[in-house]
């Protein structure tokens with residue numbers, strides 16, 4: 376699965392630190408922390424029908440990630456919201472849009488790792504693109520040799536821009552002709568795929584790895600909420616790759632692709648031995664939540 380260039384995005388306006396720039400002029404300084412060390416935090420957001428889905432939850436995660444990295448002068452949620460609304464309005468975007476929201480530690484006075492060199496405050500970037508959910512109806516996975524960071528190394532609860540761990544897994548998947556790399560944790564249990572969380576369903580029970588080495592995704596959280604609300608048995612626990620091979624259904628979750636069925640892992644096809652699809656049921660409830668706008672924020 377390779378995303379394609381969309382000429383509709385030729386003339387988008389991108390927000391950087393209070394100003395809107397044409398696509399080709401939207402640049403950050405070579406002294407910016409994101410260039411120097413991937414020292415930034417980010418969120419992917421979706422706009423549906425004049426509303427930003429789960430905006431409050433994404434902003435909470437952004438704030439927490441920035442606080443955990445000891446950023447100084449983090450802009451308030453109200454400030455970020457206004458900047459997002461202004462950017463969407465300038466682009467006349469109300470639907471079918473993905474926003475990449477990034478907050479870097481900001482510019483440094485000279486090259487160097489030390490955050491004390493960051494004396495200008497953080498850089499806020501809002502990149503909106505015309506982009507409906509990007510995943511095909513089914514994807515394939517291979518198990519990657521690259522392990523997902525545990526809290527012993529770099530805590531995956533911080534949604535940071537230092538994405539090499541996941542990019543290496545994606546490179547392996549590309550070489551193997553699969554859509555994504557399934558990453559294990561330091562003990563060999565499944566953690567997540569390189570850019571999405573993973574679930575499996577067996578005998579009517581939905582399971583997902585503990586969020587110890589994976590990003591606690593907003594979509595993952597919603598699926599757990601849906602299962603609890605709709606009386607679908609669901610557990611977070613350690614899961615081996617074998618449990619994914621023999622599952623009735625496997626699916627991934629993420630803002631970029633919503634809920635996506637996995638058809639094959641490491642050459643093993645995922646065979647549903649049941650007569651019904653729990654994934655379809657969950658998807659129905661997920662779409663209802665997207666449509667209902669209860670979890671969304673209207674573009675002001």
Ligand SMILES: Cc1ncc(COP(=O)(O)O)c(C=O)c1O
Nearest residue numbers: 570571572590592593594629630
């Ligand atoms: C590594 C990783 N896992 C999972 C996800 C899915 O998270 P969410 O559902 O919040 O989009 C993302 C999204 O950015 C991610 O980068």
